[in-house]
Amino acid sequence: MSLIHLREALTKKLLVREYSMDACKFYVAHLDAVNHQWGGNKLFKLIGFLEEVSIGDTLVSFGGEHSNHLYALAALADSFRIVVYIRRSYTTQSNVDSRVVRLLRESGVSCHYLASKDYQRARNDEAYRQSLGRIHNASCIIPEGGNGAEAEFGLRLLATKLNHQFVAPTEFHLAAGTGTTARYLAKHLNDRHRLMVTPVVTPSQLGFDELDNAEIAWYQPRKRFAKLRAADELRLAHCADIKLSLDRVYNIHALETLMASNFRGPKCLVHTGGMRSQIANL
Known part of the structure; x- marks a missing residue:
């Protein structure tokens, strides 16, 4: 899409x-x-974040392995360069990707993992999110779940x-x-x-x-x-x-x-x- x-x-x-x-x-x-x-x-939540970006820009976001938000974000992989930071769930089998992560990879989304402590920081600390966004020269940083103003x-x-x-x-x-x-x-x-x-x-x-x-x-x-x-x-x-x-x-x-x-x-x-x-x- x-x-x-x-x-x-x-x-x-x-x-x-x-x-x-x-x-x-x-x-x-x-x-x-x-x-x-x-x-x-999640699609309704996403659209507000995309008002000031241009096609081809880099988006950085966050979510768990089964995140509906990350699933929705993958829909835009043809329009943007997307980088996501993922927290593995405690039920995850070693070396087995979830359906969402498989979809992200198949869509060309760049996937990175955060330890639980760092993921909690990314969830609650905007300055930390911004620092991760700067690594990828992101035009837009979308919090977990698209939960922003x-x-x-x-x-x-x-x-x-x-x-x-x-x-x-x-x-x-x-x-x-x-x-x-x-x-x-x-x-x-x-x-x-x-x-x-x-x-x-x-x-x-x-x-x-x-x-x-x-x-x-x-x-x-x-x-x-x-x-x-x-x-x-x-x-x-x-x-x-x-x-x-x-x-x-x-x-x-x-x-x-x-x-x-x-x-x-x-x-x-x-x-x-x-x-x-x-x-x-x-």
């Missing part, structure tokens, strides 16, 4: 489908369908789409990791709507304790992504029955909050993607 194609894809109307499960009718805004291969909220540009665009496509007051359900998407959707969704945020991390990992114009519904914070209860596995099976594909890390838990909601108007799951970078042994 070129930068031009990305911009065109993000201007199109969102794919919204209606589903029914256990006598509950709800909508799904399929951000995972923004593009045939590439999709999700620049992400507001694309997420405001997403909120505008939801505002236009949902006329009636609607309760939107969104899974949250660091919470960047939740923060800016809460800021730009119309006041007639309601945003329910379901964190999939521990409280210390979420980027805020509370959020204006949104409600946080703690589901079951886990120490390891994709570690599901039997009830979650059953919910995934029911989703498969209605041909709704959800990942095991994020969206399945936001759907659980939606199913438990007593909101009387339309309810919509904001499907942020996540399927493409997921592998069986997460």
Whole structure:
């Protein structure tokens, strides 16, 4: 996908489908369908970082081995020289690349690894990120997950789409990791709507304790992504029955909050993607 194609894809109307499960009718805004291969909220977050760069510039970014952000970033490898710093997960087998890392290498992305301590520094220390960017003469340095103020540009665009496509007051359900998407959707969704945020991390990992114009519904914070209860596995099976594909890390838990909601108007799951970078042994 070129930068031009990305911009065109993000201007199109969102794919919204209606589903029914256990006598509950709800909508799904399929951000995972923004593009045939590439999709999700990560593309909306990326576009704001690319406003001041030129084709052929060097981009430096960061992520784990299964990062949806790095997967999305690989879509732009034909337009930019991309350098990524990766932290290996503690479950990684020696000398075995994840699906995401294989994709990065196949796309021509330059991959480097950081020890856990240095990766934490890259996550939290902008000066350190800048020093790594200077090594590669980077025009743009994108934090882990695209979690910077620049992400507001694309997420405001997403909120505008939801505002236009949902006329009636609607309760939107969104899974949250660091919470960047939740923060800016809460800021730009119309006041007639309601945003329910379901964190999939521990409280210390979420980027805020509370959020204006949104409600946080703690589901079951886990120490390891994709570690599901039997009830979650059953919910995934029911989703498969209605041909709704959800990942095991994020969206399945936001759907659980939606199913438990007593909101009387339309309810919509904001499907942020996540399927493409997921592998069986997460």
